[in-house]
Amino acid sequence: MELIISTDSATYPVFLANGATSQLNSLVSDRYDSIFVFADETVWHHHADYFNQHAAFDYQVFVLPSGEESKSFIVYEQALTFLLENQASRKSVILAMGGGAVGDLTGFVAASYMRGISFIQLPTTILAHDSAVGGKTGINHPLGKNMVGAFHHPQAVVFDTNYLLTLPTSEVRSGFSELLKHALLSDANWVEELLLKDSLDDLLLLNWELELAKGISVKATIVQKDEFERHERKFLNLGHTYGHAIEGVVGFGRIKHGEAIALGLVVSLLLSNQRKLAKVWTKKLCNYGYPTEFLFATPFSQLLSYIKKDKKNQHGELHFVVLPEIGQPELTIVTEQEVEKAHTLLLALIKEETA
Ligand SMILES: NC(=O)c1ccc[n+]([C@@H]2O[C@H](COP(=O)([O-])OP(=O)(O)OC[C@H]3O[C@@H](n4cnc5c(N)ncnc54)[C@H](O)[C@@H]3O)[C@@H](O)[C@H]2O)c1
Ligand SMILES: [Zn+2]
Structure with missing residues (x-):
């Protein structure tokens, strides 16, 4: 292809x-x-x-x-x-x-x-x-x-x-987060299809060539519109503000990029008032075995200090990509309190799934 x-x-x-x-x-x-x-x-x-x-x-x-x-x-x-x-x-x-x-x-x-x-x-x-x-x-x-x-x-x-x-299954799982991100940014049916998968074994059976081509096409379309990240390209940061903060706090390389983004996507969905989808994705990510336990030992204040350094922030305000509708991302200013609330809700959702 x-x-x-x-x-x-x-x-x-x-x-x-x-x-x-x-x-x-x-x-x-x-x-x-x-x-x-x-x-x-x-x-x-x-x-x-x-x-x-x-x-x-x-x-x-x-x-x-x-x-x-x-x-x-x-x-x-x-x-x-x-x-x-x-x-x-x-x-x-x-x-x-x-x-x-x-x-x-x-x-x-x-x-x-x-x-x-x-x-x-x-x-x-x-x-x-x-x-x-x-x-x-x-x-x-x-x-x-x-x-x-x-x-x-x-x-x-x-x-x-x-x-x-030869890719370890944990890396397939990690990569899946970016694929789901591309689906969330573009196509509700595709999201539904991806979230039908119940276990990591089901993910391994995806037609990867086709899925990768779809993912690349979404990225290509966005990059074509805005090569230097002045507007639309920022949408590719969906889940990344919180995800990068996790990587920073845990230590680069000590958690996989996609594992951090998986949790970041939940926070983005919560900030978008997409409670139902956030819950479904949390259930799946727990089933697929994404690491979550460490988050309970991670103080929010540490995450926040990384979130404040995000490249999208301007004038001291926190800028997050949110998704009021699948396929319709927006960049919005959120308060520290809103991020903390989403973080707390994420912990509650994980607890529910792993109890
Ligand atoms: N430039 C961008 O637009 C962009 C976008 C998303 C992510 N990133 C960056 O990508 C990085 C994460 O990439 P990644 O998830 O591919 O991780 P990675 O490059 O760290 O590779 C993950 C692990 O898989 C191993 N590996 C790679 N290919 C393998 C194979 N075929 N068989 C067996 N083992 C294999 C590697 O040795 C490594 O241990 C992060 O640094 C992230 O910031 C960049
Ligand atoms: Zn990424």
Whole structure:
């Protein structure tokens, strides 16, 4: 399947299929003076042989620590050093092979190395259907997630679903949150379909190629309208203000991004007066085994101090994406008290489900 992402500053293809890695051969042939692969350590361990069977070009590989650890200043510097030591030029390309973490780090390296070189995304997680598209790149600062970054689009996204075969079920669950977010932002029937799934095993049986294509299309449509997040693109932050705060308090990498977003979506639904949907989703997320217990030991004041640092806030007011109707997101100002009330309600809903 081929989709096209088109914004004012860039147009690029997304190849989504089992075996899509072969598309790289025509994408890189004769275009670049050297090719670098930045690969997540776990992914490289599982799939280096497969990659080599499909890739008919020379390259140098830089293996990155698995997951969120790679989105750090230390790894960022190491990656730049690697490129400099290996004479990467403005005509080089980097292939980002891994989940959202490797994609974000690699994209930011590509955005900043010699003021910008090319990169291609090779997402290997469900969640990365979201992160690989749209050109947001970056790393974490100890004081806040994704606080340092750049807009830099890839030349292409090559999503080979073969890589998903080794994805742990906990990562499928994590990625599901972003898929549900895309459904909530676009289509009530799709939300209903997704929420029919009773268990994590049912989720594993989804037609993932189709679901990922739908998710990518929603993101593409929004990014096309508002590449630089002046208006509509903010809607993609549904569930993220509270979710990022959880990640910040628990510690980056100690909870999966999608696990935090799952809880953030409940808070957004509660702030949208969507009590019924919030309750259904809480029931499901408990059934799917998303971690929730830690939240009872997390003081709201700590979450609030992260929420106050959210990039959407202006003039000291808290800005949240809410969803008065499925498919009709809005950006709204909420008070600290309203967020605290939603947080308390979330805890009550979880208690009800896990009692
Ligand atoms: N740029 C954006 O627009 C955007 C959007 C959403 C999320 N993000 C970012 O994406 C990151 C989360 O991405 P993620 O959920 O993909 O997590 P991740 O990149 O941290 O990967 C999760 C884990 O899965 C492992 N893994 C990856 N692919 C695998 C495979 N095929 N088989 C076996 N193991 C595999 C990794 O080693 C890691 O341990 C966060 O940092 C988040 O901020 C960015
Ligand atoms: Zn996200």
